[in-house]
Amino acid sequence: MRINGRNRLACKTLIKDLDISKPIYVEAIKGLPLEKDLIVDMEPFFQSYREIQPFLVASSTPKDGKERIQSVAQRARFDDTTKCILCAACTSSCPVFWTDGQYFGPAAIVNAHRFIFDSRDEGAQVRLDILNDREGVWRCRTTFNCTEACPRGIQVTKAIAEVKNAILRGKADVPAA
């Protein structure tokens, strides 16, 4: 929710950290349809999330044995974007998302990034095509609101930039080993 005009997790924002000599403003997050009090309809947010196929896509069988072995470097490539908890703080702080709610939003792009740059995944091209949409990554204006809002400290704007870069190159730069 919005506390004093900033998107924060209510469960992690303590009264002792706020200035209680002034009123504390508590509002519902912006950009999503308001249902009641502080409750918004999160469906458009999860709709975008589902559209980027947030699951491992792999048609081949692992080379030897049962595991898809990944090196430390390969795992580290997308480590930052695995931290997302789908709280919608980033997407509902994005001024482009506020305008008409059609933009995929930072959270969906972060979760696409998590699989696009995963060496075990084979669906990167499909996700890049989805985000190359009219309402995809090109609507990002790099205002960094999302990066500032993220309670998990994910470098959201950087992740979006990496996806833009991957679309321009036609492939994601995943470490070979």
Place this chain on the structure above:
Amino acid sequence: MTTETIQAPRSAAAARRGRFNLEKWGWIYMRVSGVVLIVLVFGHLYVNLFSGEGVRAIDFAFVAGKWASPFWIVWDTLLLWLALIHGANGMRTLVNDYARGRLRPLLQGALLVSTVVLLTLGTLVIYTFDPCLDPSVAGDLGAVCTAR
């Protein structure tokens, strides 16, 4: 435990690959033209406002003198096209953000028309410019023109 039905993932977007993507090329255009415009705009400002006598030197003869050189004709043509399309594309993204319904195509149409008209007019001025347009002009330019 019940089995949840999993929705089929969206795959329609994948078929759209290979088509001209205005949003992508618009984004690339903004970055590339932006870098070139830094040089063009500051070069233009320096030559017109700082070098020599500075801003006081700007008159009809100053423009005539500049456009006597193909270098400045190319410079100004590039400046006109890159800056105008850069600005118009920026306005287009604003319209896409804030204009709803019928207002959107209306504003976008107005933007397109004004951009085309300004580009045509500006290019015409640069390439059909006649330094001897004003016979009353004095100084070096007047001397050049009367000598013709």
